[in-house]
Amino acid sequence: MLKFLKQVGDYTKEVVQSAKYIGQGLSVTFDHMRRRPVTVQYPYEKLIPSERFRGRIHYEFDKCISCEVCVRVCPINLPVVDWEFNKTTKKKDLKHYSIDFGVCIFCGNCVEYCPTNCLSMTEEYELAVYERHELNYDSVALGRLPYKVTDDPMVTPMREFAYLPQGVMHPHDLPAGSRRAGKTPQEIVAETQAAQAKVSAISEGSSKG
Amino acid sequence: MNPGIDLQGTFIESLQGFGIPAGAAKAIWMPLPMLIVLVGSTVAVLIAVWMERKVSAAAQQRIGPEYIGPLGILAPLADGLKLVFKEDIIPAKADKWLFTFGPMIVVIPVFLSFLIVPFGENLLISDVGMGVFLWIALSSVVPIGLLMSGYASNNKYSLLGGLRATAQSLAYEIPLALAVMAIAMMSNSLSTVDIVQHQSGYGLLGWNVWRQPVGFIIFFIAALAECERTPFDLPEAEEELVAGYQTEYSGMKFALFYLGSYVNLTLSALLVSILYLGGWEAPIPVGLISSTFNISDATPWLQVVTGAIGIVMTLLKTYALVFFIVLIRWTIPRVRIDQLLNLGWKFLLPVALANLLATAGLKLTFPAFFGG
Amino acid sequence: MNLAEGVQIVSFGILAAAVLISALGVVLLKNVVYSAFLLGGSFISMAGLYFLLNADFVAAAQVLVYVGAINVLILFAIMLVNKQEEYVVVKGAGVRQVATALVCLGLFALLGTMVVSTPWAISSVAPAGDGSIVTIGIHFFTDFLLPFELVSVLLLIALVGAIVLARREFVPENLSPSGEDEALMLPERPREMVSSRDDK
Numbered sequence: 001m002l003k004f005l006k007q008v009g010d011y012t013k014e015v016v017q018s019a020k021y022i023g024q025g026l027s028v029t030f031d032h033m034r035r036r037p038v039t040v041q042y043p044y045e046k047l048i049p050s051e052r053f054r055g056r057i058h059y060e061f062d063k064c065i066s067c068e069v070c071v072r073v074c075p076i077n078l079p080v081v082d083w084e085f086n087k088t089t090k091k092k093d094l095k096h097y098s099i100d101f102g103v104c105i106f107c108g109n110c111v112e113y114c115p116t117n118c119l120s121m122t123e124e125y126e127l128a129v130y131e132r133h134e135l136n137y138d139s140v141a142l143g144r145l146p147y148k149v150t151d152d153p154m155v156t157p158m159r160e161f162a163y164l165p166q167g168v169m170h171p172h173d174l175p176a177g178s179r180r181a182g183k184t185p186q187e188i189v190a191e192t193q194a195a196q197a198k199v200s201a202i203s204e205g206s207s208k209g
Numbered sequence: 210m211n212p213g214i215d216l217q218g219t220f221i222e223s224l225q226g227f228g229i230p231a232g233a234a235k236a237i238w239m240p241l242p243m244l245i246v247l248v249g250s251t252v253a254v255l256i257a258v259w260m261e262r263k264v265s266a267a268a269q270q271r272i273g274p275e276y277i278g279p280l281g282i283l284a285p286l287a288d289g290l291k292l293v294f295k296e297d298i299i300p301a302k303a304d305k306w307l308f309t310f311g312p313m314i315v316v317i318p319v320f321l322s323f324l325i326v327p328f329g330e331n332l333l334i335s336d337v338g339m340g341v342f343l344w345i346a347l348s349s350v351v352p353i354g355l356l357m358s359g360y361a362s363n364n365k366y367s368l369l370g371g372l373r374a375t376a377q378s379l380a381y382e383i384p385l386a387l388a389v390m391a392i393a394m395m396s397n398s399l400s401t402v403d404i405v406q407h408q409s410g411y412g413l414l415g416w417n418v419w420r421q422p423v424g425f426i427i428f429f430i431a432a433l434a435e436c437e438r439t440p441f442d443l444p445e446a447e448e449e450l451v452a453g454y455q456t457e458y459s460g461m462k463f464a465l466f467y468l469g470s471y472v473n474l475t476l477s478a479l480l481v482s483i484l485y486l487g488g489w490e491a492p493i494p495v496g497l498i499s500s501t502f503n504i505s506d507a508t509p510w511l512q513v514v515t516g517a518i519g520i521v522m523t524l525l526k527t528y529a530l531v532f533f534i535v536l537i538r539w540t541i542p543r544v545r546i547d548q549l550l551n552l553g554w555k556f557l558l559p560v561a562l563a564n565l566l567a568t569a570g571l572k573l574t575f576p577a578f579f580g581g
Numbered sequence: 582m583n584l585a586e587g588v589q590i591v592s593f594g595i596l597a598a599a600v601l602i603s604a605l606g607v608v609l610l611k612n613v614v615y616s617a618f619l620l621g622g623s624f625i626s627m628a629g630l631y632f633l634l635n636a637d638f639v640a641a642a643q644v645l646v647y648v649g650a651i652n653v654l655i656l657f658a659i660m661l662v663n664k665q666e667e668y669v670v671v672k673g674a675g676v677r678q679v680a681t682a683l684v685c686l687g688l689f690a691l692l693g694t695m696v697v698s699t700p701w702a703i704s705s706v707a708p709a710g711d712g713s714i715v716t717i718g719i720h721f722f723t724d725f726l727l728p729f730e731l732v733s734v735l736l737l738i739a740l741v742g743a744i745v746l747a748r749r750e751f752v753p754e755n756l757s758p759s760g761e762d763e764a765l766m767l768p769e770r771p772r773e774m775v776s777s778r779d780d781k
Contacts (some may be wrong), residue, residue: 015556025540033267041272307618339637339714346641353621356656360614372660375653382649447704518781 030090036170041059046071046149047171048163049123051185054106054123059142063118066092069111070119078103079110102135114192122146212255236319246323254471258285260528262536268539292464300457304361307561311358312458312465318347319472326479327401329489329519340400342492344480345382348435351473352378355444358466362457370453375446378435385431387561388424391568392417392484394578405488413492417485420579423564425485427557432477432519434553437470439538443546456559474534475527482526489519591631599626617659621652638713 013080040047049055066083111119124146129135149157158171159180166181168174183191220241222233259274259282266273274281274580299305325340327333337343352375359371393399395417418425434441445453453546455466482488489565504511544552572579610616624647626649631640664747721729 026536029536029540032270033264035270037266037272038270039272041275151485203476298677307614333689337637338712339641342638342645343641346649349645349653350625352653353618353648353656356653358616368660372657375657379650379653555633 036172038170040158044151044154045158047160048149048157049125050160050162053121053123054108055139056101056127056146057104057106057111057142058120058122058146059097059099059139060118061094061097061115061139061143062097064097065116066094066095067115069113069115073109073113074107075105075107075109076103097139097142098136100136102132123148129132224258229304246326247320250320250390250472250475251468253475255285255289256528257471257475257531258288260531261538264532265539268314268348268536278294289464289468293461294466295463297462298457298461301364303363303457306400307357307361308457309462311354311361311454312462312469314354314357315351316354316465316469316472319476320349321468322347325401326476327405327483327488328523329516333402338398338400340398340402341393341404341484342399343478344476345386345389348473349378349382358458359454362454364457366450366452367454369455370444370450370456373450374437374454375438376546377441377549377553380550381431381434381441381557384427384553384557384561385435386557387565388421388428388431389484390533391421391424391561391565393570394565395420401488403482404510405483405490408487409490410494410496411495412490412497415490416487421485421564421568423560424568425481426483427561427564429481430552430561431557432481432506433534433537434549436473436477438474440535440541441549442543443549446543474531478527478534479523481530482523486526486530487522488526489523491518491522503580589633594610596626596629599623600630613659614656617652617656620655621648624648624652634766636713647749 010134030032064081066081068081070079071077071081078099080096081094083092083094085091086093106119111121126147127135149155158176161169163180164171165174165178168178220238221231221234224237225231263273263281264282267272274284277283283481299308325333325337325343355378357373359367359369359374362368384535389399392404396404397405398407404417408417437444444450445455450456457461458466466581495518501512548560568579600623603619603626606619607616610619625644628643628648629641631637631643737777
């Protein structure tokens with residue numbers, strides 16, 4: 001009998017404890033209700049893509065020397081380079097260039113290896129079309145100037161989380177000129193260059209002395 | 210007991226004033242309350258859906274529907290319209306007749322149960338003597354519709370969902386009925402009107418929650434399970450069963466399921482508020498205020514005000530409960546089927562029985578507090 | 582005839598037709614699932630008839646017990662039966678069916694004549710209506726106490742029987758001694774033996 005009573009008591013204790021935990025969970029959920037939404041209201045607000053964002057590829061027809069390096073480094077040999085050897089000038093005449101963004105994985109190898117820098121990454125990511133063949137961009141489409149979120153008067157540009165000042169969680173209503181947490185890449189470059197200059201100056205000094 | 214406003218009598222009299230015979234006038238009156246309740250419950254469902262979406266969004270730090278009408282209030286309407294215009298697909302090798310009848314059998318009893326929901330002392334379709342019992346009986350028909358649609362869909366997920374739904378609602382019907390029985394024992398009646406009146410007079414303090422805290426929790430959990438709301442939404446557990454018995458449905462038939470589940474949710478919230486939270490009673494009794502200002506109960510404007518307060522109070526309590534249920538949805542993870550049945554049979558049932566026994570004992574010892 | 586009587590007669594006709602048609606469907610249809618669903622329809626129509634007779638409680642109990650529990654259990658049993666079996670026509674099915682029909686018709690005729698010929702003592706007492714629950718309760722605890730208690734004992738026996746059937750006294754050990762199957766099995770914690778009494 002005593003054992004049975006103890007069992008009942010233990011069970012009741014467990015029930016009470018689980019009820020307590022459920023209450024804690026409910027209070028967490030309830031607390032979330034008064035927090036500001038973290039979502040970006042997309043067509044009206046857009047995040048500013050980061051510096052290293054890999055969006056639609058921009059291409060400059062005039063810079064291209066038809067070397068086909070982009071094709072060779074591409075994981076699936078995607079860019080189509082249509083050229084003809086001109087016997088008089090002994091150079092390749094580029095006729096067409098196209099990339100199918102329905103197949104592209106935006107790895108950025110072509111941009112990395114292009115010897116003339118005629119390929120570059122843009123911040124564009126809104127590539128939706130009605131038919132998949134429309135994603136096959138030719139040199140004209142590839143050469144269009146990229147769209148910029150900050151220049152669009154219809155859109156409120158918002159900084160991504162990593163670009164917010166220290167301790168700020170929401171990109172709304174930031175004071176003008178507020179600076180992101182940590183160092184910017186330019187500063188890091190400047191610092192390393194300064195340090196290197198110092199090191200080389202010391203080493204030069206030591207070699208002299 | 211004051212008779213309140215006799216809407217029926219006034220309506221029939223005014224029709225007779227236009228030269229319509231008494232029988233015809235009565236025939237015109239008869240469908241009106243039903244129609245009003247049908248439309249009212251549909252509107253209540255739209256509000257519940259809107260609330261569910263808005264509260265879910267808030268709990269997940271989103272905004273939710275925002276641009277369809279002010280604060281997205283028209284979003285559920287747009288959902289419904291979309292479903293109406295969608296193609297009605299009957300899958301190959303499905304049983305056409307059962308597939309069509311399933312959703313109807315699910316929806317009709319739920320709407321019928323609104324028969325017994327009072328919004329005020331005289332604001333209900335019919336004060337049936339067995340009130341809540343009728344609701345329990347009607348809600349036990351729903352699993353048949355679920356089984357039917359699960360079987361007819363020619364889909365294993367549907368069949369499993371239907372079977373799970375049935376097992377669940379069979380298991381939780383019993384603690385639900387036992388919790389209701391304790392209430393009925395206290396108020397000496399199954400009629401919803403009598404149950405609310407038994408709680409009236411003392412405002413907030415007279416509500417049944419204080420006398421039946423255990424019953425309240427049991428009823429609430431069982432009602433959650435009956436509505437297939439999280440944490441008991443196993444019949445439509447997305448990860449396992451796609452959408453359970455609704456998997457193969459589209460268009461209007463799916464809309465019926467959707468409507469049915471939300472009507473059921475609102476209905477359960479309504480019944481919790483009627484059985485345990487004093488129904489149309491305000492936290493401070495209206496009669497007390499009117500008597501302090503020396504206003505007679507028979508004053509017509511007071512009766513209108515009382516009726517309005519009753520409706521507002523019932524809806525307030527109901528939607529507070531719906532809010533709580535949505536909050537629970539985003540707090541508690543889904544239980545497993547064995548945990549569900551364990552909770553139903555091994556926890557709720559014995560506790561409900563003990564509660565009933567304790568209520569009976571308390572009623573005999575303190576007849577003043579627990580109904581004589 | 583006033584409005585109420587008209588409504589009553591029309592609904593009686595509809596309900597009676599529903600009872601008859603669905604009951605015939607239960608017997609005559611080949612698909613056992615249809616039969617089970619139609620059985621539910623027949624029960625519900627019966628509940629409607631009880632409603633017409635002002636017996637609210639009996640009607641609701643009919644829906645709750647017969648439709649909500651028994652019919653659902655029948656459906657459950659049908660849908661959980663996991664046996665594939667080809668439909669084989671029994672030899673001499675025609676003769677059997679005719680014989681069955683004859684027996685049924687004979688029974689129907691017998692009952693029909695009984696119903697028609699019996700001088701029914703129709704009670705002139707007004708139906709209890711909303712107070713019927715109280716009346717039924719009083720009867721249960723006064724003159725029908727013994728049958729009521731006996732029925733509850735019967736239910737208790739059924740309950741105990743169900744528990745005995747459902748409860749496994751032992752879990753069979755791993756049936757395959759070879760190690761090959763173990764690789765295919767999911768790691769599970771060893772099950773505790775369920776026994777009726779405490780061991781310690």
